[in-house]
Amino acid sequence: MVGQAAGLFAVTNIDDIVILALLFAQGAGQRGSARRIxxxxxxxxxxILAVAVAAAFGATFLPEAALPYLGLLPLVLGxxxxxxxxxxxxGGGGDEEEARAKEGGPSPLEVAAVTFANGGDNIGVYIPVFAASGTGGMGVYAGVFLVRVAVWCYAGRFFATRPVIARVLARWGHILLPLVLIAIGLLILIGGDAFGL
Structure with a gap:
């Protein structure tokens, strides 16, 4: 079951490595940025896990029709x-830009919002798997997933610190991050037929 959980996590979260690399590049050299991310x-x-586990037990915090609208979070952040x-x-960055430069990248809540919105479609995959695996199985899946989050963070940071990738992200990251977030937001909205798109 551990292998299945690791595989499921990898398949449903592969796009997070790109986002994490961009976020780590944005906070590169800034004290505490890796921890915040x-x-x-x-x-x-x-x-994501809490919603999927609750839904597997029959509670629905988010109706399925609401999931496509999670695309608004990365769209707005992008x-x-x-x-x-x-x-x-x-040249008009102002106080907010100076504060962000001192802070070194996105806040934990911004990262959490992007992660949750980008994982909204994962919830639909996790619910039937969790429901079929029972309480013990859910615990295994959740444990493996939480360990894999750390692995994903390490991988994102690893890619962001490779010299060739770091140079590209340092030069273009300020453009790539908004484009990736906007694209994710639009894909979630359009893929889920939000607003009749």
Missing amino acids: MVGQYLGFTA LKAAWQAWRARR
């Missing part, structure tokens, strides 16, 4: 990041 990743993924990058490029 990991905390945010764990918060977001724990929320638009915000694009606006900030544009303002910084024009």
Whole structure:
């Protein structure tokens, strides 16, 4: 069951490595940024697990029709990041940009929001698996998933610190992160027929 859980996590979260690499690159060299990103990743993924486990037991916090609208979270965060990058490029970054530069990247809540929104489709996959595996099986899946979150964070940080990748992300990360977040948001909205798209 551990192998199945590890495989399921990998298949449903492969896109998170790209997002994590971009986030780690954004906070590169800033004190505490890696910790904030990991905390945010764990918060977001724990929320995904909580919703999936509750739904497997029959509780539904989010109706299935609401899941596509989770795409609004990365879309808004991507638009915000694009606006900030544009303002910084024009020289008008202001106090918010200076605070972010000192802070070193996204806040844990921003990371958690992106993680949860990007994992909204994972909830639909996890619910039947959890329901079929019983309480003990759910515990195994949850434990493996939480260990794999740390592995994913390490992988994202590893990729962000490879010299070739780090140079690309340092030069283009301020553009790539908003584009990736906006694309994820739009894919979630369009894929789920939100707003009749």
